[in-house]
Amino acid sequence: MAKIRGSIVVDIERCKGCEICMVSCPTGTIKMSGQVNGKGYFYALPANPELCIGCANCAVVCPDGVITVYKTKI
Amino acid sequence: MTEVTGIKDYIKPENLVYSKTRLMTDNILHYCPGCGHSTAHRILAEIIDEEGLQQDAIGVSPVGCSVFLYNYLDIDWQEAAHGRAPALATAIKRLNPGKVVFTYQGDGDLAAIGTSETIHSCNRGENFLIIFINNGIYGMTGGQMAPTTIPGMKSSTSPYGRDTGQMGYPLKITDIVATLPGTYYVSRQSVHTALNVRRAKRALRKAVQYQSLNRGTCFVEIVSNCPAGWKMTPVEANRWMEENMLPYYPLGDLKVPSAETSVIPDNKE
Numbered sequence: 383m384a385k386i387r388g389s390i391v392v393d394i395e396r397c398k399g400c401e402i403c404m405v406s407c408p409t410g411t412i413k414m415s416g417q418v419n420g421k422g423y424f425y426a427l428p429a430n431p432e433l434c435i436g437c438a439n440c441a442v443v444c445p446d447g448v449i450t451v452y453k454t455k456i
Numbered sequence: 457m458t459e460v461t462g463i464k465d466y467i468k469p470e471n472l473v474y475s476k477t478r479l480m481t482d483n484i485l486h487y488c489p490g491c492g493h494s495t496a497h498r499i500l501a502e503i504i505d506e507e508g509l510q511q512d513a514i515g516v517s518p519v520g521c522s523v524f525l526y527n528y529l530d531i532d533w534q535e536a537a538h539g540r541a542p543a544l545a546t547a548i549k550r551l552n553p554g555k556v557v558f559t560y561q562g563d564g565d566l567a568a569i570g571t572s573e574t575i576h577s578c579n580r581g582e583n584f585l586i587i588f589i590n591n592g593i594y595g596m597t598g599g600q601m602a603p604t605t606i607p608g609m610k611s612s613t614s615p616y617g618r619d620t621g622q623m624g625y626p627l628k629i630t631d632i633v634a635t636l637p638g639t640y641y642v643s644r645q646s647v648h649t650a651l652n653v654r655r656a657k658r659a660l661r662k663a664v665q666y667q668s669l670n671r672g673t674c675f676v677e678i679v680s681n682c683p684a685g686w687k688m689t690p691v692e693a694n695r696w697m698e699e700n701m702l703p704y705y706p707l708g709d710l711k712v713p714s715a716e717t718s719v720i721p722d723n724k725e
Contacts, residue, residue, distance in 0.1 A: 389465075389466040389467050391467060399489055400490030400691075406650050431463045434463075438473050442653050442654065443495065445495045446485055446494055447480060447494075450474065451474040453473045454466045
């Protein structure tokens with residue numbers, strides 16, 4: 383069976399660090415960064431990118447639409 | 457603009473499954489982190505884009521936090537006085553019957569100062585869509601009690617919680633308009649989880665499609681959060697909303713068109 387792998391791109395300058403994507407990620411891919419962006423928010427980043435399945439839950443709930451999702455079969 | 461990437465090998469245009477719609481402008485949303493307004497704007501923009509209505513949509517932006525909505529969606533807009541968006545939308549729709557007209561209002565705008573306009577335009581069966589964002593509080597002016605504040609909920613003008621003996625009961629205006637014969641489709645949704653965002657998007661898409669049939673007012677309430685006004689983190693606010701507001705404002709369709717009058721297929725996401 384083909385494995386489905388995903389990848390996300392976070393536009394960190396637009397991210398406001400609300401953490402809603404982190405709690406809605408089913409695989410624990412997203413964590414908050416220890417560093418802040420230009421506005422002073424701890425931004426989201428894919429801390430465990432190999433776990434991402436490309437379900438787009440994070441992008442769908444993201445209020446600011448900062449996440450772009452890619453998905454492929456390998 | 458700096459970006460953090462995951463695994464780079466998968467990032468190709470043919471693998472794209474989700475990106476911000478082009479109908480949203482590049483302006484950074486002024487809302488607080490985690491605000492439901494932003495998610496509601498985004499699903500509205502996605503629907504207008506996917507339905508190909510950019511040329512035909514006319515929105516009426518409200519007074520409240522979402523007053524700058526016209527900066528974020530690349531369609532035609534009018535700005536209404538506080539609470540008067542349904543009156544303005546009535547005029548727009550009667551003068552431009554072929555356009556898709558919608559208002560986007562908060563609870564202070566729609567359920568307090570604009571109650572009369574809302575109820576009478578729904579009762580007249582004006583052919584536009586009302587999108588109602590209900591977060592139970594006046595978010596922009598500092599978190600005062602709104603007509604939709606639930607019993608026991610704290611706000612800056614009810615610091616010990618809303619006492620229904622003294623302050624009265626919350627106004628379920630969506631239930632009221634669902635009883636009016638002029639409304640065609642009435643639904644209540646929320647945008648706090650991925651599942652609810654998808655359901656809200658489906659309901660809003662149906663409302664936009666029904667609106668173009670010109671058979672009455674469509675009304676979609678989106679129960680939302682206000683992390684700054686409720687003095688919580690966004691994740692706590694979403695949890696609080698799920699535990700306290702959703703039992704009082706249960707989600708789902710309140711009024712759906714009967715099968716004979718409905719011509720829109722139900723299965724489109």
